[in-house]
Amino acid sequence: MAEKEKKIFDTSLFARLLQYIKPYRSVFVISLFCVVGLALFGALRPYILKEAIDVKIANKAYDGFMVYMGIMLGLLILEVVSQLLFIYYASWLGQSVVKDIRVKLFRHMLKFKMTYFDKSSVGVLITRAVTDMERIADIFGEGLFMIFSDILKMLVVAGFMAFINLKLSLIVFVTMPIVLVATKIFQKYMKIAFEDVRTEVSNLNSFVQERVTGMKILQLFTREDTEYKRFKAINERHKKGWLKTVWYNSIFFPIAEFLASLTMAMVILVGGFDAISALPETSLGDLISFTMFIPMLFRPLNQIANKFNTLQMGMVAADRVFKVLDTTSNIDDSGTIEATHFNGTISFNDVRFAYVKDEEVLKGISFEVNAGETVAIVGATGAGKSTIINLLNRFYDINSGTIKIDDTDIKAMTLTSLRSQIAVVLQDVFLFADTILNNITLNNESITEEDVVNAAKAIGIHDFIASLPKGYHYNVKERGVMLSSGQRQLISFLRAYVTNPSILILDEATSSVDSYSEQLIQDATDKITEGRTSIVIAHRLATIQQADKIIVMDAGEIVEIGTHKSLLEKEQGYYKNLYEVQFLKAEAV
Template identity: 85%
Template sequence: MAEEQKKIFDVSLFKRLLEYIKPYRNIFAISLICVIGLAVFGAMRPYVLKEAIDVKIANKEYNGFVFYITIMFALLVFEVISQLLFIYYASWLGQSVVKDIRVKLFKHILNFKMTYFDKSSVGVLITRAVTDMERIADIFGQGLFMIFSDILKMLVVAMVMAFINLKLGLIVFATMPIIIIATKIFQKYMKRAFEDVRTEVSNLNSFVQERVTGMKILQLFTRETTEYKKFKAINERHKKGWLKTVWYNSIFFPIAEFVSSVTLALVILVGGFGVVSEVSGTTMGDLISFTMFIPMLFRPLNQIANKFNTLQMGMVAADRVFKVLDTESNIDDLGTIEANHFKGKIEFKNVRFSYIKDEEVLKGVSFNVEAGETVAIVGATGAGKSTIINLLNRFYEIDSGTICIDGIDIKNMTLNSLRNQIAVVLQDVFLFADTILNNIKLNNEYITEEDVVTAAKAIGIHDFISTLPGGYHYNVKERGVMLSSGQRQLISFLRAYVTNPSILILDEATSSVDSYSEQLIQDATDTITKGRTSIVIAHRLATIQQADKIIVMDAGQIVEMGTHKSLLKKKEGYYKNLYEVQFLKVEAI
């Protein structure tokens, strides 16, 4: 096991967590005051009871006895008030800290390169942003302050016990090392157990998220039984992780209870002889107060162990969250030029790129797209077509070379302004579980419903949207499942068009739609590409015959470039071969 996992308590991690408390110093101070109140008021009640017994009851003096009872009642009220305020403010503090960390985490994730998401599990990220955050909140609401409160109460109780009767106090103190040693061992093993639990929780979340998302594929290929068995195996590991914690608890707490009971028995035995013999100076008040003090001293030890479990889970969760926060996977947004509007000239100059080091996907690609041109990029799967789109939007950083728009290196532009001027229509359209209007606007306050309707009419899809229940306010549900693939594609065209981009990119936009939707999409394409630079990626060559230029790619390199007609004139040309193969397939059908 790694050295950091062997640590029972990571001080540096805890200090980092405490940094988030600084904006809430006042609430933190109130919580601490309440903690002190719990310790003091709780420890004073047995002492007042001892005085009542020794001063009044033992001497059969009833005058003033009610006064002691009143003080005990007042201490109890103050203790209850302290407990109420503590629970409220400690929980409030925990949720406030978690809110800040969660916002920071989500903002950090939003700026990650696509590479990070390519390699990371969505389920794990969800666990970090949701489940782990709740465990961090528990550090403040149930862990940190409760541990501090228990330790403080133990110290106060120990001092009062020593002050009342040192002999009986020494008997109690003599047995405490057994509990302390047991607690230390318990904490060590619980730390490891909770590491396993958190790992299995992440695996479980990731597995369920992926299977629910891909349920259609599972059912299409009748994989229900196989995936059910896999789920049972993961769930079994998750159960075993939790059973470890149950096993450690089942050992520790009986031991703690046994030691506490033995200690109480010894105190009663020794103190009882002292009271009867009247030699040791032990009074009945001492004996009765110690029967109250011992649970107050030993119970916090048990609670510390229990709350330490909560603290450990929170610390493990915090460690995982901070690892995501410490991940440097952001595109460097060091540009200073605000791209308000592009003329649309695009230049790739000897661009090299690899998703995996030393495995180049683009191998020195160079080409120009003039302002207002429609350029098509074709080639076999894996040739590097979509990579060009990703690099133009700076979703990834190039290894070498330069990408310029209107003669300016895109690295010198701010990311937001660059991406605001480029609209992309992807083959796999993602729609949120929201209305069509909100899926088009994406909460852009500068786009009104009137703008959306006008744009829909311009590209010829207003009638289609109007036929839906609620029209533009129709909820398409998760990932747009209430719409066909062609309808989702039309929505994505409208989403791109309404932003009035300088550059438009269509990535396989008509590859999987019916003939009716394809005609609508083709009409929409003619409208939204008019007057602006457009890059079209397509497998179906019939859709790009009117392009001003066609770039043919193979294995990360440009092998041919020209118009549809000029490329067909090349004997044994790559494009000509692709076209003839597709033409023959159509003829065969």
């Protein structure tokens, strides 16, 4: 186990968390005042009751007795008000801090390289951004201030007890070290248990998220029973993690309750004999007040252990969240050039790249794309076609070589301006659970509905959208399940076109659509590629015959470059072989 995990309480982590309180200092101070009020007003009530018994009731002096009762009522009201304000402000502070951390976390994740998401579970990231954040909020609402309140109340109560009757106080104080040792042991094991619980929660979220997303695959391949059994196994581990915490609680709290009851019995026994002796040192008021003080002393101790559980869970969650925040997986965005428009000249010069170290996907490729050209990139799966698109958009940084647009290295440009001038239509279209309009504009306020309608008419898909219920305001639901694959592709095509990009990229844009949608896309392609640099990646060679240039790739290298006609003229050419194989298959069908 790492040194950091051996610590029962990580003070450096806690100090880092407290930094987020700075904008809310006033609320923090109010909460602290409320905590002090809770401790003071609560401890004063038994003392006032003792005085009322010894001064008035024992002497049968009824005059002024109601004053004591009035004071007790006033203290009770003040205690209730303090508790009300404390609960509200502590919870408000917790939620405000969590809001700030969550926003910072999401903003941080938005800038991660694609490599990070390639290696990270979506379910785990969701756990960090949602569930773990609520545990951090509990640190302030139920953990930190409550622990401080309980400790302060114990100190105040112990002080009153020693002031009232030292002999009875010593009986109480003898049992306190036993409870404190038990609490420390309990906290140590609970921290380990909660770390296990948080790990299993992340695993559970990740498993459910992936299976719900891939439900169609599970049902198509009849894997329901298998995945059900796997889910039961994960859920069993999750249950065991929680039962471990229940087991520790079931040991600690009965022991603490037994010690409190034993202490109460000893105080009553010793105090009672002393009260009825010839020279009593203990008054009836002392005994009555101690029967109130003892629960006030032991109950906070039990609560400290319980609240420390909450604090531990929050600290474990905070540690996991800060690990994501500390992850340095951002693309270097130190470029200063704001690209407002590209002529469209693209050059790759000896570009090398590997997703995994020592396993190059691109092996020193070089090529030129002239402004306004339509260039097709073809090759077998895994040849490196889509990687070229990822690198041009700087989703990943190259290992060596240079990529330039209009003779400017893309690293010299700001990421936002670079990507704003490049529009990509992917094979696997992702649509949000929102309206068609919002999926097209992505809530870009500079793009109006009129702009979208005009763009749809220009590329010939307005009629299709208008035929849907509510037209452009039709909600496509999660991942666009209310539309066919061809319709989703058309929406993504319009999404790319409406931004008026300098460079257009079609990555297998027609490989999974029907013939009608393909014709719409082909017509639209002819429209929007006119006068604009375009890169088309395609397996279906029939769709790129009119390209100005075709780049043929194999195993991360460029093997041929030329027009469709010139490449077909090459005897034993790679492209010619691909073309003939495809058309032979088509003829066979």
